Amino acid sequence: MAEVTASRGDESVQPASAGERVVTLTGVGASLGMGIGPAVLVGGEVPEPPDTPFTGDRQAELARCEDALAAVAADLEDRGRRAGGDAQAVLEAQALMARDPDLAQEVIRHVNEGRTAARAVHEAFGTYRALLALAGDYMAARVADLDDIRDRVVARLLGVAAPGMPSLTTRSVLVARDLAPADTALLDPLLVAGFVTEEGGPTSHTAIIARAMNVPAVVACAGATSAIRAGVRLLVDGTAGLIQLEPDEATVAAAQATMTRRAATMSRSSGPGATADGHRVPLLANVGSAADTAAALEAGAEGVGLFRTEFVFLDRTTAPSEDEQVGLYQAVLVGFSGRKVVARVLDAGADKPLAFLGIAAEPNPALGVRGLRALLTAPDVLAAQLRALSAAAAQTGALLEVMAPMVADAADARAFVEAGRAQGLEGPLGVMVEVPSAALRARSILEHADFLSLGTNDLTQYTFAADRQVGSLAAYQNPWHPALLDLVAAAASAGQAAGKPCGVCGEAASTPALACVLVGLGVTSLSMSAGALPMVRTALAAHTLEQCRQAAAAARAATSAAEARAAARASLPALADLGA
Ligand code: PEP
Ligand code: MG
Numbered sequence: 001m002a003e004v005t006a007s008r009g010d011e012s013v014q015p016a017s018a019g020e021r022v023v024t025l026t027g028v029g030a031s032l033g034m035g036i037g038p039a040v041l042v043g044g045e046v047p048e049p050p051d052t053p054f055t056g057d058r059q060a061e062l063a064r065c066e067d068a069l070a071a072v073a074a075d076l077e078d079r080g081r082r083a084g085g086d087a088q089a090v091l092e093a094q095a096l097m098a099r100d101p102d103l104a105q106e107v108i109r110h111v112n113e114g115r116t117a118a119r120a121v122h123e124a125f126g127t128y129r130a131l132l133a134l135a136g137d138y139m140a141a142r143v144a145d146l147d148d149i150r151d152r153v154v155a156r157l158l159g160v161a162a163p164g165m166p167s168l169t170t171r172s173v174l175v176a177r178d179l180a181p182a183d184t185a186l187l188d189p190l191l192v193a194g195f196v197t198e199e200g201g202p203t204s205h206t207a208i209i210a211r212a213m214n215v216p217a218v219v220a221c222a223g224a225t226s227a228i229r230a231g232v233r234l235l236v237d238g239t240a241g242l243i244q245l246e247p248d249e250a251t252v253a254a255a256q257a258t259m260t261r262r263a264a265t266m267s268r269s270s271g272p273g274a275t276a277d278g279h280r281v282p283l284l285a286n287v288g289s290a291a292d293t294a295a296a297l298e299a300g301a302e303g304v305g306l307f308r309t310e311f312v313f314l315d316r317t318t319a320p321s322e323d324e325q326v327g328l329y330q331a332v333l334v335g336f337s338g339r340k341v342v343a344r345v346l347d348a349g350a351d352k353p354l355a356f357l358g359i360a361a362e363p364n365p366a367l368g369v370r371g372l373r374a375l376l377t378a379p380d381v382l383a384a385q386l387r388a389l390s391a392a393a394a395q396t397g398a399l400l401e402v403m404a405p406m407v408a409d410a411a412d413a414r415a416f417v418e419a420g421r422a423q424g425l426e427g428p429l430g431v432m433v434e435v436p437s438a439a440l441r442a443r444s445i446l447e448h449a450d451f452l453s454l455g456t457n458d459l460t461q462y463t464f465a466a467d468r469q470v471g472s473l474a475a476y477q478n479p480w481h482p483a484l485l486d487l488v489a490a491a492a493s494a495g496q497a498a499g500k501p502c503g504v505c506g507e508a509a510s511t512p513a514l515a516c517v518l519v520g521l522g523v524t525s526l527s528m529s530a531g532a533l534p535m536v537r538t539a540l541a542a543h544t545l546e547q548c549r550q551a552a553a554a555a556r557a558a559t560s561a562a563e564a565r566a567a568a569r570a571s572l573p574a575l576a577d578l579g580a
Contacts (some may be wrong), residue, residue: 030207037193041161042176049118064117073098118157125150132463173234179206189213194236201474203457211287214531220471227474269534279545284527290331295530303340305527306505319356328394337397337420347405374528386423396577407431410444434458442494456506479508480561492522512539520552542574
């Protein structure tokens with residue numbers, strides 16, 4: 001993950017007083033690297049345009065309406081062509097509505113009566129909406145389509161984001177309040193130069209997906225959607241947590257040089273993970289799809305340390321059959337014959353709801369029935385998944401290990417291991433350490449489990465009682481904090497005492513300096529997004545185990561995350577030269 005640069009209370013936008021142009025925005029860097037491109041706003045709700053009288057040039061206002069309607073129609077047709085099939089028919093029907101001459105006449109009438117372009121469009125669509133709603137069930141269903149077109153046209157006229165995920169035609173920076181995993185998972189990484197979100201901390205799932213796509217991201221950037229207009233050129237610096245609006249050519253050239261240097265360091269990195277003095281630390285990948293697997297293999301991952309199986313099912317409303325699961329898992333496992341793959345059973349709930357588990361609405365989903373707790377209420381789903389994973393491993397030759405998310409104590413660990421053995425799984429069965437109670441009592445958990453995997457994203461969220469999705473709490477979600485490092489140390493030493501592995505698969509493993517500290521604390525493997533592997537491999541190879549231990553001790557002796565980071569970096573002298 002990117003270094004967390006914001007400190008409590010300073011992660012907001014630079015204030016722009018009236019009339020002043022905002023040039024730099026500050027957030028939390030959540031995916032390393034830089035990207036440049038025009039801003040594309042990912043919309044939420046489009047506001048109703050106010051009915052203030054229009055006294056300007058009516059001809060120009062009419063032309064704006066005409067242009068906006070035509071542009072929306074063309075955009076819908078273009079999306080239809082690219083989607084094909086049924087979607088094309090629906091989108092073309094929508095485009096026809098936007099080109100309807102009667103609708104255009106109605107818009108003209110409203111502008112001539114003294115309304116703004118946006119208000120005229122709103123009113124004109126309102127008339128049609130009322131007619132459709134009265135015209136029986138089939139036509140009433142078209143109301144939603146009509147509202148969608150209206151919102152798209154009004155958004156264009158007001159210069160705000162159109163609803164939903166836009167279709168990208170050029171490499172762009174996506175700017176949103178927040179992004180759902182289901183939105184980002186379908187994006188083409190080649191067309192995304194960066195992400196900027198107002199919400200979400202460095203361990204939010206937007207941040208994780210940005211890292212998996214190897215796209216720079218700045219999250220928790222308050223006010224971004226109001227300060228950034230569509231089309232403005234942005235420079236996203238995911239390392240520093242900064243966004244520059246309309247950067248000058250010298251800044252762009254300097255950023256491009258940095259991107260080239262970084263790419264060169266990354267391309268030189270290869271081989272298995274080890275410190276400078278040869279202490280082996282397997283470097284594994286976090287994956288959620290077959291596409292991630294390809295990237296992991298290309299980045300030289302030694303195996304998979306976290307296969308987030310729930311990502312395969314996020315858009316499902318019914319439970320996938322066992323056979324279907326075998327196929328889906330095989331697609332991910334296939335490149336890892338003879339290598340370790342740690343699959344995590346479904347981690348549903350909170351920000352990753354899976355409709356088919358039927359979890360009731362809860363006041364605090366992150367503290368509710370999620371992860372293993374949800375699976376223990378649906379033992380058939382768990383059993384089928386365990387069997388399917390086992391079958392996929394047998395067919396691909398991957399060395400399968402399976403672990404459970406959100407394990408609180410030894411009783412949870414035992415329930416999971418028993419469920420696994422009951423389905424005939426013979427390989428290692430482990431648990432994630434994501435809840436402070438599990439870190440504190442790792443020793444008793446290891447009486448049942450074969451290994452531990454520290455999920456530092458949730459462990460940070462639960463240690464600081466700071467929701468990982470809330471941007472304004474991003475400064476609390478800092479894995480450099482000595483309190484978090486103490487919990488990592490507790491779990492790692494329990495692993496050492498039991499002679500069992502204790503890895504890290506949370507995003508902390510992907511920050512090069514923090515990865516060295518984790519190794520110094522005694523963790524035995526590191527798993528991260530493919531994009532982070534080269535830098536972490538290089539940072540580790542540049543320091544001895546003793547230096548990593550000194551960095552870990554210095555960080556634990558600090559009293560804040562910022563101090564811990566500074567102290568650790570002082571013990572890891574090669575980082576600066578590497579640009580890590
Ligand atoms: C974690 O919590 O650190 C983890 C790896 O799991 P996820 O991010 O998927 O919740
Ligand atoms: Mg987790």
